[in-house]
Amino acid sequence: MGNNGDGDVDNNGGVHGSQLVTPWNMSISSGHNLLRDPRHNKGLAFTERERGVHYLTGLLPPIISSQELQEKKVMHILRQYEVPLQRYIAMIDLQERNERLFYKLLIDHVEELLPIVYTPTVGEACQKFGSIFRRPQGLYISLKDKGRVLDVLRNWPERNIEVIVVTDGERILGLGDLGCQGMGIPVGKLSLYTALGGVRPSACLPITIDVGTNNEKLLNDEFYIGLKQNRARGEEYDDLLEEFMNAVKLNYGEKILIQFEDFANHNAFSLLNRYRTTHLVFNDDIQGTASVVLSGLLSALKLLGGTLSDHTFLFLGAGEAGTGIAELIALQISKKTGASIEDARKKIWLVDSKGLVVSSRKESLQHFKLPWAHEHEPINNLLEAVKEIKPSVLIGTSGVGKQFTQEVIEAMSSINEKPLIMALSNPTSQAECTAEEAYTWSKGRAIFASGSPFDPVTYEDKVFVPGQANNAYIFPGFGLGLIMCGATRVHDDLLLAASEGLASQITDEDYAKGIIFPPFSCIRKISAHIAASVADKAYELGLASLLPRPNDLVKFAESCMYSPIYPTYR
Ligand SMILES: NC(=O)C1=CN([C@@H]2O[C@H](COP(=O)(O)OP(=O)(O)OC[C@H]3O[C@@H](n4cnc5c(N)ncnc54)[C@H](OP(=O)(O)O)[C@@H]3O)[C@@H](O)[C@H]2O)C=CC1
Ligand SMILES: CC(=O)C(=O)O
Numbered sequence: 240m241g242n243n244g245d246g247d248v249d250n251n252g253g254v255h256g257s258q259l260v261t262p263w264n265m266s267i268s269s270g271h272n273l274l275r276d277p278r279h280n281k282g283l284a285f286t287e288r289e290r291g292v293h294y295l296t297g298l299l300p301p302i303i304s305s306q307e308l309q310e311k312k313v314m315h316i317l318r319q320y321e322v323p324l325q326r327y328i329a330m331i332d333l334q335e336r337n338e339r340l341f342y343k344l345l346i347d348h349v350e351e352l353l354p355i356v357y358t359p360t361v362g363e364a365c366q367k368f369g370s371i372f373r374r375p376q377g378l379y380i381s382l383k384d385k386g387r388v389l390d391v392l393r394n395w396p397e398r399n400i401e402v403i404v405v406t407d408g409e410r411i412l413g414l415g416d417l418g419c420q421g422m423g424i425p426v427g428k429l430s431l432y433t434a435l436g437g438v439r440p441s442a443c444l445p446i447t448i449d450v451g452t453n454n455e456k457l458l459n460d461e462f463y464i465g466l467k468q469n470r471a472r473g474e475e476y477d478d479l480l481e482e483f484m485n486a487v488k489l490n491y492g493e494k495i496l497i498q499f500e501d502f503a504n505h506n507a508f509s510l511l512n513r514y515r516t517t518h519l520v521f522n523d524d525i526q527g528t529a530s531v532v533l534s535g536l537l538s539a540l541k542l543l544g545g546t547l548s549d550h551t552f553l554f555l556g557a558g559e560a561g562t563g564i565a566e567l568i569a570l571q572i573s574k575k576t577g578a579s580i581e582d583a584r585k586k587i588w589l590v591d592s593k594g595l596v597v598s599s600r601k602e603s604l605q606h607f608k609l610p611w612a613h614e615h616e617p618i619n620n621l622l623e624a625v626k627e628i629k630p631s632v633l634i635g636t637s638g639v640g641k642q643f644t645q646e647v648i649e650a651m652s653s654i655n656e657k658p659l660i661m662a663l664s665n666p667t668s669q670a671e672c673t674a675e676e677a678y679t680w681s682k683g684r685a686i687f688a689s690g691s692p693f694d695p696v697t698y699e700d701k702v703f704v705p706g707q708a709n710n711a712y713i714f715p716g717f718g719l720g721l722i723m724c725g726a727t728r729v730h731d732d733l734l735l736a737a738s739e740g741l742a743s744q745i746t747d748e749d750y751a752k753g754i755i756f757p758p759f760s761c762i763r764k765i766s767a768h769i770a771a772s773v774a775d776k777a778y779e780l781g782l783a784s785l786l787p788r789p790n791d792l793v794k795f796a797e798s799c800m801y802s803p804i805y806p807t808y809r
């Protein structure tokens with residue numbers, strides 16, 4: 240046994256207790272260390288020559304395997320685990336053992352493995368993070384680090400970081416405050432940056448900011464890995480975040496991309512507003528989700544007919560995802576029709592936990608709901624709101640499962656020939672309805688997409704393939720686009736460009752099947768197109784610093800992408 244992650248070093252030949260030891264290591268990977276170095280390890284795929292040159296002879300059994308055979312073997316082992324969390328743990332172990340093999344698996348089996356390393360399983364992994372925690376996978380910055388955040392950043396072994404995904408763990412998927420255990424989210428998102436968007440793993444840095452938790456269960460859990468105190472608020476919180484944002488820029492420069500992930504909405508909007516003009520920041524839950532949903536809507540128009548402005552939208556959930564999507568739809572309508580943004584917003588209605596967002600509630604509404612407080616009588620439940628507003632599109636962003644009841648879906652179906660239903664809340668347990676419920680209750684007429692994946696559904700002998708409306712379609716390609724052109728700031732027009740880039744990747748064959756998102760199996764090609772669209776817009780807006788502009792941005796994006804194929808060592 241080596242260092243077990245808790246600080247007990249028991250491999251020092253009998254050195255125990257209070258005696259001080261120096262944790263030393265060799266700096267060039269060879270021999271035993273090479274096999275323990277996940278970035279360079281190839282396991283049984285080291286050739287005879289490499290084994291000789293790199294002092295590996297005898298450290299491996301004699302057989303030499305190809306990467307393809309290793310991949311086949313690991314998939315075989317993974318498929319034997321019936322519990323998704325066991326597969327998650329096996330994938331994390333692989334990532335820590337052999338990074339390239341991990342990414343080869345994820346890229347080649349993306350549809351099978353995405354639900355493991357990402358939603359829904361990553362949600363369960365975060366809930367149980369304390370007990371499955373083995374080795375640290377990202378950087379933890381806590382209130383205890385106030386005044387020395389830059390030093391903590393400098394402890395990270397990689398220097399050339401291009402993208403940071405950071406959370407404070409307060410709104411992990413629809414599972415609420417998971418404190419420090421939220422680390423599974425930045426780790427998972429960054430795995431997708433590499434597998435789906437081709438950003439080098441060594442350029443990715445997952446960070447969790449630990450300001451405490453208000454989750455009583457965690458506070459009372461002896462295995463909880465975070466600070467055992469209630470969340471810092473106000474100045475104490477803002478000061479730590481300010482120090483963090485400044486330190487990041489100081490350490491990695493102006494063009495480091497910072498993706499905010501799963502912050503609670505009372506911090507998410509203000510952080511985005513505070514830093515959008517000084518840093519290259521992007522809030523995935525507000526902006527990435529908006530971009531992916533807008534893309535789905537643009538595609539759905541091919542099936543529904545009309546233009547965006549012909550439709551009426553009703554949201555259940557008026558937080559980050561809901562108001563973020565609503566605002567991007569309004570922006571697109573305004574740009575396409577020339578209507579003012581205020582007029583464009585009139586086609587969009589939101590329901591929160593207290594009912595329809597209307598003008599008579601203005602006094603008590605959070606600032607991000609105010610643009611949606613239209614004139615209307617108060618309505619306190621979704622079914623009544625559907626009957627009254629008569630939306631053609633119903634979008635769930637409430638974080639609460641089972642809210643799209645049979646009555647709600649039937650009401651949508653009585654108003655629309657083809658109701659568009661999006662149950663975006665994650666993980667699966669929080670989805671507003673299942674794919675089966677949407678197709679069955681609409682008698683096979685709904686166009687359906689969800690945040691977490693559902694299997695195809697057979698209804699009256701017809702197979703319906705649900706789409707996955709998840710920001711995972713957007714952020715990897717979006718981030719790649721920003722990085723490859725050296726963007727300095729994110730602009731809303733870049734989000735619109737990403738939506739159009741994604742929508743352009745749906746084929747007539749997809750439409751014929753009623754699909755409004757292209758299959759994830761093509762995601763690297765899709766990401767290259769999104770990246771090209773985003774970079775193209777960034778050049779047009781003068782936000783790109785890499786000059787001269789490459790002629791063929793799709794080819795350039797592809798050429799920037801990380802490959803998981805093993806290199807040959809000299
Ligand atoms: N598919 C995807 O790509 C994404 C999905 N999501 C998912 O969306 C969900 C919400 O995330 P986010 O917007 O960040 O969360 P927020 O906390 O910002 O917003 C949640 C909203 O839902 C409302 N709400 C809560 N309970 C109810 C209820 N019973 N009836 C009606 N409204 C309710 C809240 O009301 P109030 O304001 O009154 O409290 C709030 O307006 C999460 O499950 C998340 O996983 C998020 C991002 C991307
Ligand atoms: C997908 C995502 O970002 C979320 O559910 O929070």
Ligand SMILES: [Mg+2]
Nearest residue numbers: 500501523524
């Ligand atoms: Mg999120």
